[in-house]
Amino acid sequence: MPHPYADLPDTAFWKKGVDEADRARFPGLYQPRLKLTPETRVATAGSCFAQHIGTWLKAAGCSVLDAEPPPRAMSDVLARRFGYGLFSGRYGNIYTARQMRQFLEEVADGEADPRHVWKNGHAFRDAFRPNVEPDGLGSVAEVLLHRDYHLERTSRMLRKAQLFIFTLGLTEAWEDIETGRVYPLCPGVAGGTFDPERHRFRNFRHGEIVADLHAIRALLHRFNPGMAVLLTVSPVPLTATASGNHVLSATSWSKSTLRAAAGDFVADTEGTDYFPSLELVTQPASGGPWFAPNMREVSEAGVARVMSVFFEAHGMTDLIGTARDTRDNEDDSDRESEPYCDEILLQAFAT
Amino acid sequence: MTLRICFLGNSHIACVRQAWQTEAGRWSGIAPLFVGAHRNLLLETAEVAGKLVPTSDGAARAFADLAGIDHVDLNAFDAFVVTGCLVSLGCIANLYRDARWLDLPSIAAHEDLASEPAVLMSDAAVQMTAEDILSRRLGLRVARHLRDMTTRPIVVTSQARVSAVIEQAHRPGVRAHHAALRAGDAANLSALFDSCASRACRDAGATFLPQPRHTITKDILTARPFMDGAVRLTADGSTPQPPRDITHANARYGAAVLDQIAEHFGVQAV
Numbered sequence: 001m002p003h004p005y006a007d008l009p010d011t012a013f014w015k016k017g018v019d020e021a022d023r024a025r026f027p028g029l030y031q032p033r034l035k036l037t038p039e040t041r042v043a044t045a046g047s048c049f050a051q052h053i054g055t056w057l058k059a060a061g062c063s064v065l066d067a068e069p070p071p072r073a074m075s076d077v078l079a080r081r082f083g084y085g086l087f088s089g090r091y092g093n094i095y096t097a098r099q100m101r102q103f104l105e106e107v108a109d110g111e112a113d114p115r116h117v118w119k120n121g122h123a124f125r126d127a128f129r130p131n132v133e134p135d136g137l138g139s140v141a142e143v144l145l146h147r148d149y150h151l152e153r154t155s156r157m158l159r160k161a162q163l164f165i166f167t168l169g170l171t172e173a174w175e176d177i178e179t180g181r182v183y184p185l186c187p188g189v190a191g192g193t194f195d196p197e198r199h200r201f202r203n204f205r206h207g208e209i210v211a212d213l214h215a216i217r218a219l220l221h222r223f224n225p226g227m228a229v230l231l232t233v234s235p236v237p238l239t240a241t242a243s244g245n246h247v248l249s250a251t252s253w254s255k256s257t258l259r260a261a262a263g264d265f266v267a268d269t270e271g272t273d274y275f276p277s278l279e280l281v282t283q284p285a286s287g288g289p290w291f292a293p294n295m296r297e298v299s300e301a302g303v304a305r306v307m308s309v310f311f312e313a314h315g316m317t318d319l320i321g322t323a324r325d326t327r328d329n330e331d332d333s334d335r336e337s338e339p340y341c342d343e344i345l346l347q348a349f350a351t
Numbered sequence: 352m353t354l355r356i357c358f359l360g361n362s363h364i365a366c367v368r369q370a371w372q373t374e375a376g377r378w379s380g381i382a383p384l385f386v387g388a389h390r391n392l393l394l395e396t397a398e399v400a401g402k403l404v405p406t407s408d409g410a411a412r413a414f415a416d417l418a419g420i421d422h423v424d425l426n427a428f429d430a431f432v433v434t435g436c437l438v439s440l441g442c443i444a445n446l447y448r449d450a451r452w453l454d455l456p457s458i459a460a461h462e463d464l465a466s467e468p469a470v471l472m473s474d475a476a477v478q479m480t481a482e483d484i485l486s487r488r489l490g491l492r493v494a495r496h497l498r499d500m501t502t503r504p505i506v507v508t509s510q511a512r513v514s515a516v517i518e519q520a521h522r523p524g525v526r527a528h529h530a531a532l533r534a535g536d537a538a539n540l541s542a543l544f545d546s547c548a549s550r551a552c553r554d555a556g557a558t559f560l561p562q563p564r565h566t567i568t569k570d571i572l573t574a575r576p577f578m579d580g581a582v583r584l585t586a587d588g589s590t591p592q593p594p595r596d597i598t599h600a601n602a603r604y605g606a607a608v609l610d611q612i613a614e615h616f617g618v619q620a621v
Contacts, residue, residue: 068470071449073442074480075487082476135475142453146473152465 018285030313033273034228038062043088043161047095047169049234051086056307060319067157083132089154092129095169097212098182104219107154112147118192125191158223169234171204171254201242209261229272231262235281280306353382354618357428363435365584370605380618387584388413393493398500430504436490439510440544444527452477457534481547498556505557511600514578537570563607577604
């Protein structure tokens with residue numbers, strides 16, 4: 001009697017699927033369950049790595065939504081500094097599923113809360129996106145006004161979105177005990193003041209993340225019932241951990257947990273998919289190294305590799321050249337091209 | 352004492368040169384040289400042994416045809432004036448096409464800012480963007496280019512605001528001006544331009560002279576007596592601008608600029 005492995009495809013076997021495979025393309029590694037064409041209206045959010053996905057999709061001519069597009073006269077460098085064009089909204093980095101869930105709850109039903117305005121000197125910051133205004137704003141009222149505007153623009157954007165691409169970055173976050181809201185950065189790092197009576201560390205577990213992902217999908221469907229969800233896990237290691245573990249071990253824990261949660265969520269949920277950017281960058285069989293010398297930032301070649309697999313799987317390989325040409329048209333050799341990553345601010349404490 | 356001033360500019364230098372040619376005696380304290388060059392040709396130059404020399408055929412032709420020179424002796428002048436060169440309120444109008452900010456009077460009247468096509472920006476973002484745009488305009492690039500070559504004073508004069516003729520006649524490219532006038536935001540745009548241009552010039556090692564007040568109408572337009580009858584930058588300076596031109600000023604405006612420069616440097620003007 002033939003055993004169950006007898007009829008499995010090549011991709012099920014290491015020898016054919018990896019050892020003898022074209023490892024530049026990894027055929028069959030990503031078999032999209034969701035349709036993506038240049039006309040699909042895409043929204044992006046997530047950690048630093050999500051910026052690459054949005055940038056490449058936009059440059060390829062895909063319809064990437066932008067709730068708050070920068071003025072045409074604004075330079076690319078300045079736009080990025082003020083958080084424009086990095087994601088489909090000016091929400092900054094959203095590292096955890098919990099932060100994403102809470103943000104969508106706020107967009108759907110909430111309003112800006114003065115308890116989440118951080119004051120440093122004369123500057124006031126939106127605690128959920130402390131770096132989109134590099135010098136802060138002039139008052140609590142101004143922060144709240146801009147946040148309410150941001151929430152409303154995001155809401156309008158999400159109503160148009162057909163595909164939501166969310167890049168999970170971290171399991172660790174800092175929570176405001178009173179409200180339960182989690183921040184993208186620990187208070188005190190880029191604004192605010194850390195108060196152990198008010199802020200507590202959270203390292204979200206697999207079950208919590210899966211629950212948050214389901215909640216995210218349900219919230220997205222309130223804006224557009226047909227919206228599909230594509231998850232990725234950022235291959236970028238943690239800058240720092242508050243877990244008590246070595247940062248290398250904490251990175252492994254965090255990424256493994258996110259990967260497992262994404263897999264379980266997608267396996268159980270229609271209209272969702274997972275794109276293996278984590279695998280393409282971090283698996284030894286994938287070649288590389290795809291990291292910069294600090295072994296944390298993903299190199300340009302690594303990003304290109306990931307996105308080429310993505311585009312090929314969606315039958316849009318011919319757009320890749322367009323992506324590069326468009327991006328390189330900038331007449332500014334000094335332009336900043338590194339992703340804007342709030343979390344990197346923690347590096348300042350690693351002296 | 353006569354102040355030796357080298358004027359450098361693009362097509363907008365024509366009005367200043369024409370004013371000088373028309374009534375030179377009015378500014379007896381100034382001994383000028385007018386170096387005009389179209390588009391970005393002023394940047395196609397380099398300093399060689401204390402001289403500003405063209406580095407392209409186009410720049411060399413401009414020096415020769417429009418000023419009758421093959422170089423500028425940088426040590427022969429007490430000051431340099433960069434005029435026109437897209438240091439204009441137009442860059443603020445471009446920003447206004449796509450953005451609004453809390454300082455604008457029209458914002459208070461809005462009940463639903465998120466429904467507007469233009470995005471709401473913070474004042475800091477607007478200020479930095481405006482300064483950044485201006486710093487990339489030809490006038491500021493020329494000022495920085497010169498600053499690397501000389502320690503003498505460098506003044507940047509504002510390009511004239513667009514002609515008030517747009518109030519009566521349709522012209523392309525000025526929808527933002529019309530929108531600002533309708534919304535009551537024109538004064539804010541004018542103030543933003545002047546303050547950002549001043550800072551951008553200071554950062555470039557230069558001094559900004561805003562558009563003479565009496566030539567401005569409705570904050571963001573230039574009164575027609577200072578615009579009608581402008582000439583093009585040509586060797587003899589007698590070719591009129593096309594009838595639909597709204598950006599080039601006339602000799603009367605040029606005279607106002609010369610008055611302003613004379614006052615700035617404290618030299619005699621009649």
